[in-house]
Amino acid sequence: MAKPKVQPGDHIADLVESLLGELGEDPSRQGLQATPIRVARALRELTDGYGVSAADVIAGAVFDQDYDEMVLVKDIPFYSLCEHHMLPFFGSCHVGYLPKGRVVGLSKIPRVVGVFAHRLQLQERMTKEIAEALSQALEPKGVGVVVEARHLCMEMRGVQKPGGQLITSCMLGTFRRDPRTRAEFLDLVRRN
Numbered sequence: 001m002a003k004p005k006v007q008p009g010d011h012i013a014d015l016v017e018s019l020l021g022e023l024g025e026d027p028s029r030q031g032l033q034a035t036p037i038r039v040a041r042a043l044r045e046l047t048d049g050y051g052v053s054a055a056d057v058i059a060g061a062v063f064d065q066d067y068d069e070m071v072l073v074k075d076i077p078f079y080s081l082c083e084h085h086m087l088p089f090f091g092s093c094h095v096g097y098l099p100k101g102r103v104v105g106l107s108k109i110p111r112v113v114g115v116f117a118h119r120l121q122l123q124e125r126m127t128k129e130i131a132e133a134l135s136q137a138l139e140p141k142g143v144g145v146v147v148e149a150r151h152l153c154m155e156m157r158g159v160q161k162p163g164g165q166l167i168t169s170c171m172l173g174t175f176r177r178d179p180r181t182r183a184e185f186l187d188l189v190r191r192n
């Protein structure tokens, strides 16, 4: 991801300073003096997927290739913020596709995941956005995306037991239509 963009006088820092006061803190005490700027920097970094299009990330790394077996990138770690609480959800993403004459450089798939993860998100929507972005860029026979994640907004507030995972998936094209393709994908995802 790009370097966090915090301009001098970033308004987020002022807001965080007010927030600290609202929480009952003294924003001027030593340990908190640099906190507003640190939080601003962290938030800018964690949301630097805004203004980046997945198509731009992929462009330049799409190659004509006569390969028609499944391509799978497993265990892509990601960190995102839920749009309801702005608290982290994080885990692994597994992305597979069946090429139709075009493949993408493998390092680009984790970058596409990062572009969508670094926004305020819903896991369900992120899963779909990753699948649709690859589908549009590669026009493959099909795409499958599985995301497994822990949500701190649920765990820290006691809504869900710590360590519980939310699993979402999006299947497009043959991954949706053909049970064998879907089974092959899910089998590869589960295999250690």
Ligand SMILES: [Zn+2]
Residues within 6 Å of the ligand: 082, 083, 084, 085, 086, 087, 151, 153, 154
């Ligand atoms: Zn939440």
